[in-house]
Amino acid sequence: MEFTTVQTGVMDTNFNQTARNHSSGGCSLESPLMTTVLPILYSILFILSLSLNGLAAWVFLRIPSKSYFIIYLKNIVVADIIMTLTFPFKILSDSNVASMGTRVFVCRMSSVLFYLTLYISILFIGLISLDRCRKTMWPSAGTSQRCLLHIKLLSGFIWALLVALCLPNIILTSRTNTSSHFMCSDLKTKMGLLWHKVVIYVCQVIFWGNLIVVIICYVLISKELYKSSARTRSQHAVSQGQLKKSSIQANIFLVLAVFIVCFVPFHFARVPYTNSQLPGQMFNCQEKLLLFLLKESTLWLSSLNAVLDPLIYFFLCKSFRKSLFNTLSISPGCCRDFRTDTGNIQRETSEKQNDLL
Template sequence: MEFTTVRTGVADTYSYQTTRNHSSDDCSLESPLMTIVSPILYSILFILSLSLNGLASWVFLRIPSKSNFIIYLKNIVVADIIMTLTFPFKILSDSNVASVGTRVFVCRVSSVLFYLTMYISIVFIGLISIDRCRKTMWPSAVTSQRRLLHRKLLSCFIWASLVALCLPNIILTSRTDTSGRFNCTGLKTQMGLVWHEVVILICQVIFWGNLIVVIICYVLISKELYKSYNRTRSQHAVSQGQQKKSSIQANIFLVLAVFIVCFVPYHFARVPYTNSQTRGQMFSCQEKLLLFLWKESTLWFSSLNAVLDPLIYFFLCKSFRKSLFNTLSISPGCCRDVRTDTGNIQRETSEKQNDLL
């Protein structure tokens, strides 16, 4: 897993590895899209993400880990901050101003951390969906200290497992590229290429498995809230209730929408692009270029997740909003619509939604 940036002795280009023994072909094209547009877009992401996640981390330091939801959100904040810190190296590499040493660091370390944190976020979003579904279906369930300890241990296990999965990508990217073109794939050993493909397939399973979980959970949440709304709706509040129901549905599907927009396009592009790296003889030069641009474009949307996650914290986490208002000395009354955006149709519906928030 890496950002593949290439440099020649005459001009900065993009090149692709054609065989497993690292032989190269003449496929190299300059790409203004990647050398100009990409650094600008990632620079914008870096500024926004650093600001928003810096604020989010400051707020979460003030919130005790008293629920599964908070524990999962704190793990996502850590993952987003680490991902954000990889953006400057991506910017330098894509703009072709990075030294060879920096480019090697991007291939061996920075890009691995980027993908590691991406899948950390994906897994914890899946766990958040399960937790929100459980709270909706069984709102009276009590979160004990023992259960919280188990969730903390689960979080450590997830981090350790994904680090172990990605670590060989650092260790096995140890060759010296003497081809005259700088290529991340060219730095991988023979075993590194094999492991690269294995990791991509495992990550695909992680993503699509979590996507199925997220969809199922939010369908169940939506149905339960809708049933609760129908049970408690009174005739004189029909018009008001219809307006509230729209807000309910919008918030329910916020996580699902972010998940799909940020991660689905990239995972459609990932497998064919990887094949163009490791089985280059099967692809023409033009196909390799198109796959590379497709992968890089969708990768930016995956990076966008680091900016959108703080919005999820704000809209879906009541403790986060309360702590944020206190930190900024803002009266919650000015954001009353946001605080009650999941409705006060009747007591039963409100209680279920408060469990979600």
């Protein structure tokens, strides 16, 4: 696959405005959305994400890694913080105020780190979905120290694997820039362009594979919760059972909601966008611009993941809530409604949910 006006795939080079200033057959990809609206939105994300994830990291430092869930969440916090630190470079590039050196840095490092952490988050959300499914279907399943060690090793392996996958994109983006107007692909060696193509396919497999895993897990969780709530309604008032069932689903399915909102639109938008960049494809200038803007807008939704993840920590992790309340000197009683294991919920359903929270 040859690179045309804008690089596609996991290390999309639309971070820098020079790629947009280039045209495919004279088609400009400049627009107020890219140079004004999205930089403002990314600035808001940067402030919120840095604040929320900084607080989350401080809280998690006080929580021992006593479950798979907490280990996965700690990895996501690290990934979100690294992603957040790439936002200022994207803001500068998209708003057309970045220097030459900054644009080169974006091509060689910043965009690589952004997508590295994006797919780290996708993988760990897939693992969280598997863990939630396991605890729903087998609530009595224990967690040994040996198993925790294996999960920590798995987490390290995931980071090492994706770093090894992305590192060549940094090393092989080594050509000397001779023009003030360049695309990131202009900085890549011939081997770098080939490796970039490999990374695109691998990351597509990562996303679609995790999407399948997440859907299957939450279908199984839904079936198990339906069975438990049906037994609950046979012993309690229908209205009371329905209210508590809704409360359970609102929290447990938060992971699914974040995954769908943040990652699905971007990966669906990238398919037609990538096709529009391939040689020989019949797309006019307006269609290319529309697909480009759609891809960049949904990429912002993927970045929104860094702000929404703290909601998962708060609503689904009792240890996080407790430690947060202690840190902020807040009484847990003020947020009792967030819990799904209180009240008069039938014992069987409560046991299935208790460890999830």
